[in-house]
Ligand code: HEC
């Protein structure tokens with residue numbers, strides 16, 4: 069009788085201890101492993117095209133030699149949700165490619181035209197890889213001190229002033245598309261800004277592009293506070309149009 073109870077109690081303790089350590093092990097692996105897995109992927113499969121350590125290129129030669137955007141400050145630039153989604157299903161962001169200066173061909177008597185064949189699809193990761201790589205990228209926080217915290221005021225976006233400013237006063241449209249096929253092709257599309265980028269980064273980059281990328285071709289327009297607010301909010305308010313032929317999902 070007594071022996072049976074002791075044995076049962078002993079068994080319960082063993083079951084409890086094993087159970088607890090499994091829970092701890094699982095919790096440990098979901099929280100710690102993705103970052104180190106992601107770091108391993110970045111170091112083996114991504115570093116050939118992306119700088120995962122600073123500093124940024126400071127000569128035009130090293131700047132033009134880059135094969136992909138710098139990722140060493142990804143944690144203060146991108147939205148993690150977007151990173152996960154994009155890494156698993158990458159879509160072009162720069163209509164003429166990152167190295168647009170290499171990807172263009174001169175057509176007879178006309179402006180430069182994009183050589184679409186020279187643009188290659190980006191490597192796609194599995195969902196699990198995308199999550200760990202995104203988690204690792206979010207730990208890259210170089211330039212944190214260059215980001216103005218809570219930069220945007222409460223005043224709502226002004227769509228009309230924003231577009232006037234972007235298209236006409238500040239000449240941004242020459243290099244950036246505000247909808248697919250409308251705008252310049254040398255910079256990243258801006259209609260996905262809100263989804264892709266952190267608001268404080270957009271504001272801070274706009275204020276001084278060269279402090280992030282000393283050789284950036286994006287001009288510092290010396291924008292005043294009012295223009296910075298209007299333009300940043302305008303870009304963040306844009307949305308990518310729904311693909312026309314996509315069926316409504318039944319969520
Ligand atoms: C062959 C070169 C190459 C390799 C290898 C490569 N990338 Fe890229 N990556 C690019 C280019 C070029 C772009 C810009 C794409 C565009 O603008 O459409 C890009 C864009 C990105 C972006 C979006 C950032 C932005 O601002 O556009 C992320 C995030 C990214 N790559 C992560 C990765 C990761 C993670 C790996 C490794 C698994 C990787 N890349 C491997 C060339 C590469």
Ligand code: HEC
Pocket residue numbers: 137162166234238239240241242243244254255256258261265270273274284285286287289299303
């Ligand atoms: C001469 C061309 C040019 C002009 C004019 C220009 N940009 Fe850019 N812009 C660029 C390039 C090139 C980049 C760098 C991007 C890269 O490849 O990562 C950039 C980057 C950006 C980024 C960061 C985006 C991202 O996805 O990484 C924002 C936001 C931006 N520009 C907004 C603007 C606004 C607003 C204006 C007008 C005040 C403007 N740009 C004018 C070429 C230009």
